[in-house]
């Protein structure tokens with residue numbers, strides 16, 4: 661490639677050369693046949709822009725707020741695991757990037773830098789993503805650490821009762837390092853020669869029994885607003901609102917979980933319309949306490 665990379669595809673090409681194959685495959689792969697992975701890209705390609713002309717664009721302001729936090733654009737850094745597999749500074753460098761761009765960073769539960777390291781590295785607004793471990797005490801401790809360090813919200817990833825079947829990781833026998841956040845609490849180093857070690861790690865630690873009633877438990881251990889990540893249907897968006905969370909993140913986890921699930925962008929509009937209809941139908945009932953809660957939750961992230 662000649663000169664500096666100018667788009668994400670060119671960065672990906674550089675990464676392909678720079679990274680060990682095991683890590684490159686982990687970062688870029690989807691689940692099973694990778695049908696949804698292709699659909700994620702194709703569905704964006706099918707969206708065609710309808711340009712309007714002779715509009716004053718000399719000053720553009722895309723800033724908005726998410727859960728009351730200012731952001732320079734309606735873009736958030738999604739929580740992604742183990743940045744140190746690609747860069748020595750890991751998530752600390754990502755947080756600095758978020759601060760420089762004035763956008764919110766989602767820090768993964770499976771980060772290679774600790775919650776405290778990321779918090780003290782810069783003043784980016786940070787939300788903390790969690791998986792719920794079978795050892796709930798560990799998850800509660802992590803939530804409290806994030807709360808203490810000024811994270812602005814908890815993102816509960818709800819599409820991963822177990823890790824998606826990622827065939828490249830199985831072939832590579834993908835290994836996770838010991839994650840510093842959990843040192844002294846639980847081992848995250850799973851080494852076996854039977855396929856993906858990170859799949860084994862998730863199967864050994866993630867609570868596959870997690871369900872809607874557990875949102876009450878999460879609400880009972882934190883005052884932070886909760887976002888549910890991994891919603892792909894209107895039915896679940898409504899359930900999330902009924903559960904009283906502050907917002908939802910429509911996502912198919914980068915097609916790394918359930919293959920043949922819809923591309924995220926293809927279901928976003930339907931879910932948004934459903935939530936708008938709820939808001940409209942609730943407006944006339946505003947005086948009921950419960951309705952207020954619904955209204956607040958629905959309007960946050962439409």
Ligand SMILES: Cc1cc2nc3c(=O)[nH]c(=O)nc-3n(C[C@H](O)[C@H](O)[C@H](O)COP(=O)(O)O)c2cc1C
Pocket residue numbers: 686687688738739740741768769770789817889910911912913914915916924
């Ligand atoms: C390498 C990699 C690691 C990821 N790790 C996590 C994670 O630890 N927690 C999580 O909730 N999502 C994780 N994701 C999913 C992303 O947060 C996000 O959902 C995905 O990149 C697709 O973006 P979208 O949800 O906006 O469609 C990961 C994605 C990638 C590519």
Ligand SMILES: CCCCCCC(=O)C(=O)O
Pocket residue numbers: 741770820823836858861862913916
């Ligand atoms: C260290 C185990 C990896 C956990 C899974 C992280 C994730 O969500 C992913 O998509 O990968």
